[in-house]
Amino acid sequence: MKRLAMGPMTIPEYNNWRVRRINNNIREQSHENSQSMEEYLRVVPSELEIIKQDFERRNAELEKKMA
Template sequence: MITPEYNEWWVRKINDNIPKISQENGQSIEEHLQVIPSELKIIRQDFERRNTDLKKKIE
């Protein structure tokens, strides 16, 4: 049988593991959850930039 004290401790323990958004930085939830560009997207952008630079050198 679970005692009320144990149950209260368990609820607090679970809630302590939930990260809380700091009010100090002032970011909205949408900004906080913004997706970081994938590595493939970054590599592709770098490739396109280098490709453009090489085309300019050839001309």
């Protein structure tokens, strides 16, 4: 993130513009599509985890066939 050195030479109009611009870039959560914190933080299984689960399932099936 780039920062600008602010000093006594900064004009008030520029400072007000900069503050408005920063505040306009901050998103507020809309209540229409809001999710609970648990849903937001829920871990989605990665492709590697899915492959691992598939491998373990197939491995268990093969062990049953061999026993």
